[in-house]
Amino acid sequence: MKANPFGRTGANVSVIGQGTWYLDHADRKRAIAALQRGLDLGMSHVDTAEMYGDAELVIADAIAGRRDEVFLVSKVLPSNASRRGTIAACERSLKRLKTDRLDCYLLHWRGSYALEDTVAAFEELVKAGKIKSWGVSNFDADDLDEMLDVAGKGRIACNQVLYHLKERAIEHAVIPWCEKHGVAVVAYSPFGHDDFPAASSKGGAALAQIAKAHGATPRQVALRFLTRATTVFAIPKASSAEHAAENAAAGDITLTKDEIAALDAAFPRGPKPRGLPML
Numbered sequence: 001m002k003a004n005p006f007g008r009t010g011a012n013v014s015v016i017g018q019g020t021w022y023l024d025h026a027d028r029k030r031a032i033a034a035l036q037r038g039l040d041l042g043m044s045h046v047d048t049a050e051m052y053g054d055a056e057l058v059i060a061d062a063i064a065g066r067r068d069e070v071f072l073v074s075k076v077l078p079s080n081a082s083r084r085g086t087i088a089a090c091e092r093s094l095k096r097l098k099t100d101r102l103d104c105y106l107l108h109w110r111g112s113y114a115l116e117d118t119v120a121a122f123e124e125l126v127k128a129g130k131i132k133s134w135g136v137s138n139f140d141a142d143d144l145d146e147m148l149d150v151a152g153k154g155r156i157a158c159n160q161v162l163y164h165l166k167e168r169a170i171e172h173a174v175i176p177w178c179e180k181h182g183v184a185v186v187a188y189s190p191f192g193h194d195d196f197p198a199a200s201s202k203g204g205a206a207l208a209q210i211a212k213a214h215g216a217t218p219r220q221v222a223l224r225f226l227t228r229a230t231t232v233f234a235i236p237k238a239s240s241a242e243h244a245a246e247n248a249a250a251g252d253i254t255l256t257k258d259e260i261a262a263l264d265a266a267f268p269r270g271p272k273p274r275g276l277p278m279l
């Protein structure tokens with residue numbers, strides 16, 4: 001599994017990681033086995049959130065005894081992101097995850113609390129050793145500008161944003177902003193949540209052709225296309241060990257320039273939308 005520097009955190013993180021939204025709806029034993037298979041195959045980046053119901057509890061069981069292998073990320077809800085609320089939310093997540101620290105803690109999306117308050121809480125958590133770094137999610141370039149003004153250089157570890165073959169809006173301004181400022185981009189819902197291109201579609205045919213040339217699957221090719229820039233990481237969610245293994249193997253594929261161009265044509269980026277799309 002390829003690993004790249006995660007922004008300016010000093011950590012090297014697996015290019016393909018593991019999402020956990022709705023993982024608590026799956027059979028618990030299968031979900032734990034999926035996460036563990038993912039870890040065995042190097043998908044160290046495990047993403048969760050206080051919003052994801054009992055997913056943090058599932059992760060706690062999956063990572064018991066192997067915490068040091070994991071780059072563990074959770075998120076505070078905007079409605080909790082006051083100075084005191086952020087700290088309390090983090091402590092609840094630590095308890096549910098049965099760990100003493102998060103590798104990165106994110107503001108799930110921008111809400112009504114002042115960024116200054118949330119950042120002050122994040123920095124307090126860093127000082128206390130409860131989080132190693134912090135970042136944001138669903139921030140457009142202008143939100144990132146504001147956050148940079150509040151936090152100063154080198155503090156924002158990542159921006160976790162919607163990115164899949166049919167939704168490439170972040171390529172217009174968000175990825176360039178993050179590249180310029182040393183901020184990792186984390187692609188969420190890399191399979192479109194539940195909207196992966198059908199094999200019968202034009203895009204599906206392009207994926208299948210490239211996959212065949214690599215002895216790979218269309219989903220593996222999609223993950224590699226999305227992570228073709230070293231600043232971009234992806235966190236597909238899988239609730240079976242088989243799916244986790246398929247996703248992990250994507251990290252070993254190298255697409256040629258022509259293949260990237262073919263995918264670019266099959267799944268056009270489209271014009272810049274007014275607002276940043278999110279789920």
Ligand code: NAP
Nearest residue numbers: 019020021137188189190191192193236237238239243246
């Ligand atoms: P996703 O990863 O795009 O897609 C998940 C779907 O793909 C599930 O139905 C899963 O099925 C299926 N799948 C996974 N691997 C597969 C494989 N190898 N073959 C066939 N099917 C496969 O959707 P997502 O869960 O929305 O996004 C991923 C993660 O991003 C989330 O879990 C969460 O951690 C994060 N996220 C963050 C935000 C945010 O606002 N920051 C928003 C959305 C998501 P099975 O479950 O049956 O394996």
